[in-house]
């Protein structure tokens with residue numbers, strides 16, 4: 435099949451590359467010429483494990499191409515996937531300007547039937563808005579060309595995106611009743627990704643749009659729940675890790691997404707929780723009490739590590755220097771969007787401290803996202819970041835932080851203190867090395 439993917443970011447690039455890998459001809463469009471230049475010269479603009487190989491072999495096979503040319507992109511695919519960003523607007527709602535612009539670009543150029551597939555995360559009712567926008571543009575051109583609008587939200591996780599796309603848990607298709615042409619096309623397209631059993635879940639467009647928000651809202655809820663419980667555990671002298679084991683063993687609960695930490699971040703959970711709260715309020719006249727609490731708890735949680743630092747060193751951190759391990763919002767990505775590290779770095783600097791940060795892949799992205807900040811420096815290695823630091827803060831659970839040289843840590847850190855926002859170590863093991871340990875929800 436010929437497929438156009440509009441938007442070549444985390445979702446668009448992974449989707450395009452994986453769809454090409456199953457034999458389709460894919461043209462990825464982006465309006466950012468720097469991104470397309472990088473891709474056309476063999477580079478990958480994001481860090482995503484395994485993606486470079488999938489892109490390289492499909493480019494070499496001539497099945498995957500990149501362009502900034504909208505005319506070419508619209509002419510190419512019968513299927514037009516929209517995978518552009520839906521960032522939060524000032525009021526917390528999802529900003530649909532990129533989605534609607536992409537839809538209008540298609541409508542203003544199409545000359546034959548197109549299946550417009552929305553992969554971006556969009557509020558309930560966006561399918562109708564896209565339908566209206568396309569109808570209006572076609573009417574202004576005085577042409578009558580049939581088209582379909584389908585919702586196909588994406589569930590890949592950054593850091594494991596290729597694997598998630600290749601082996602999806604489910605493929606949600608939201609489609610208007612009777613649109614068999616579009617449904618058949620998507621069934622055929624996704625057949626190679628669901629060989630063990632049928633993973634296609636077909637529903638109406640609105641339910642598909644809500645399903646994506648419901649999934650992210652549920653996951654964010656689990657995290658905020660555990661984070662709040664961790665704070666309670668600390669006050670009551672309980673250990674949140676024991677509690678996690680104790681409840682995770684219940685199959686109705688399960689172990690995933692029960693790790694206490696210094697808050698969730700990334701390009702999805704914060705904005706999707708916000709957007710769903712907004713949808714409730716504005717489109718349904720409903721307060722989503724649970725989600726408001728989830729968001730509030732997460733905002734507080736991003737400050738927990740700095741609160742612990744200030745309990746030890748005082749609120750004025752002038753003259754104190756900290757090593758900070760991990761900047762990306764989670765491991766295996768360089769994504770800095772809404773990363774807890776951003777809040778932590780700013781709070782430490784505001785309190786007068788200086789920082790040397792290290793992240794295995796996100797330092798370039800951090801420099802871009804944070805800008806030049808007085809008092810913030812970067813180290814080439816995790817060990818080098820410890821030099822002259824009073825204490826260490828661990829913010830992202832990268833694998834390489836899991837078995838550190840504790841002896842070196844003790845000799846390097848002036849106050850011999852570790853604040854662990856990801857609970858990487860057994861408290862006793864760290865204590866036995868002569869370090870003072872401050873994890874989340876556990877006795878240090």
Ligand SMILES: NC(=O)c1ccc[n+]([C@@H]2O[C@H](COP(=O)([O-])OP(=O)(O)OC[C@H]3O[C@@H](n4cnc5c(N)ncnc54)[C@H](O)[C@@H]3O)[C@@H](O)[C@H]2O)c1
Nearest residue numbers: 441442443444445464465466518519520532536554555588
């Ligand atoms: N990142 C994730 O892990 C993830 C997972 C599932 C769903 N999503 C959703 O997928 C959507 C895309 O997210 P992302 O992280 O890939 O975004 P991104 O910011 O990485 O990429 C979006 C790209 O779209 C391009 N773009 C914007 N308008 C365009 C237009 N009219 N034509 C062509 N290109 C255009 C931008 O230049 C950018 O490169 C969002 O709605 C997001 O919520 C993201």
